[in-house]
Amino acid sequence: MKPIFLAALLLVGLTPATASDLELVAGLGAETPPGNIAIGPDGRIFLSVHGFYGQPIKVVELLEDGSTRPYPNATWAFAPKDGGNGLYGVLGLNVDSKGILWLLDTSGENRAGRLIGWDTRAEKLHRIVYLAAPVIRPESFLNDLAIDAENGFVYIADTAGADTAALVVVDLDTGQARRVLEGSRYTVAEDIDMVIDGRTMELGGAPARLGINPITLSPDNQWVYFGAMTGTSLYRVRGADLRNSKLTSKQLAERVERYGDKPISDGITVDGGGNVYITAITENAIGVVGSDGEYRQLFQRQDLAWPDGFAYGPDHQIYVTVNELHRSPVLNGGENGSRGELKVMRFDALEQGKVGR
Numbered sequence: 001m002k003p004i005f006l007a008a009l010l011l012v013g014l015t016p017a018t019a020s021d022l023e024l025v026a027g028l029g030a031e032t033p034p035g036n037i038a039i040g041p042d043g044r045i046f047l048s049v050h051g052f053y054g055q056p057i058k059v060v061e062l063l064e065d066g067s068t069r070p071y072p073n074a075t076w077a078f079a080p081k082d083g084g085n086g087l088y089g090v091l092g093l094n095v096d097s098k099g100i101l102w103l104l105d106t107s108g109e110n111r112a113g114r115l116i117g118w119d120t121r122a123e124k125l126h127r128i129v130y131l132a133a134p135v136i137r138p139e140s141f142l143n144d145l146a147i148d149a150e151n152g153f154v155y156i157a158d159t160a161g162a163d164t165a166a167l168v169v170v171d172l173d174t175g176q177a178r179r180v181l182e183g184s185r186y187t188v189a190e191d192i193d194m195v196i197d198g199r200t201m202e203l204g205g206a207p208a209r210l211g212i213n214p215i216t217l218s219p220d221n222q223w224v225y226f227g228a229m230t231g232t233s234l235y236r237v238r239g240a241d242l243r244n245s246k247l248t249s250k251q252l253a254e255r256v257e258r259y260g261d262k263p264i265s266d267g268i269t270v271d272g273g274g275n276v277y278i279t280a281i282t283e284n285a286i287g288v289v290g291s292d293g294e295y296r297q298l299f300q301r302q303d304l305a306w307p308d309g310f311a312y313g314p315d316h317q318i319y320v321t322v323n324e325l326h327r328s329p330v331l332n333g334g335e336n337g338s339r340g341e342l343k344v345m346r347f348d349a350l351e352q353g354k355v356g357r
Helices: 003-011 016-021 239-243 249-254
Strands: 023-027 034-039 045-049 059-062 068-070 090-095 100-105 113-119 124-131 142-148 153-158 166-171 177-180 212-217 223-228 233-238 257-261 265-270 276-280 285-289 295-300 307-312 317-322 343-348
Touching: 034 090, 034 317, 034 343, 045 090, 090 142, 100 142, 124 166, 142 212, 153 212, 153 239, 166 212, 166 239, 212 276, 223 239, 223 265, 233 239, 257 285, 265 317, 276 295, 276 307
Parallel strands: 034 307, 212 265, 265 307
Antiparallel strands: 023 343, 034 045, 045 059, 059 068, 090 100, 100 113, 113 124, 142 153, 153 166, 166 177, 212 223, 223 233, 233 257, 265 276, 276 285, 285 295, 307 317, 317 343
């Protein structure tokens, strides 16, 4: 590479790998700020619409021409009216290996959370699993999820409150749910500030402290990886241990492993080589924790303004949403300060993984 070109890249905060390997899939309009992303085995792409921007639509499908359409349809993609069908607030979504899109519809006052399965092949409702007290707390915030279709389980990250962040384990065969690792050092936030563009993010008038959020499942369904959003440790635990209701809380906690270091992060995914990709939201970056537990930065650039959620595509590329969440009204003093950098991007996986989890 010519020195002059390299110097130009460094001047604008890019690395040579960033300039050539990170590809724009679609720019999105102000009406569809993306939250998380899900990709089906057939390559169809679905996005949750982040509620921090106050848009009425909850979920869309990203079409091949870069446009979007309400998904599953014009009724379900918005809040229910008069007790009818619809979604209250979705962040977590994922497509399993059978083409079922699982939507995590968060709970609210006098309202249970819901895990809604939509058959993307037959285009019809598959099933609804209700998530209610005592598994769901009044302060619950059902944030993200990982799908183990092979064993029939869903693992949910409930960011909840300062002392009640937890994993929720749902048995799809019975519809039963359990709350595990609540308030543990593996799920609660660390006492560190989230500083972006020189400004400390606040929620409720205090520096944001957010517990478990990023969560993913290994391609062989053996390991669940997770960590606190405002935390510096990436953990993993065997799915078999999460599914084992006979383990005591202490026994389960003893089986959690620290996998490596991580930055403050919103989303994660993992390939078949144990590389855990991480959205480093305070660094405008995407990084990876290798199987050796070491974190390194893959891409860093100014237009990676709050990289959020990941999905592994059938083309062995990793897709990521970018949503400028620190500029949303919720985190920006009630003002929408978006600069139009709402988009989906992608890059090649370091090793092959698996779609549908």
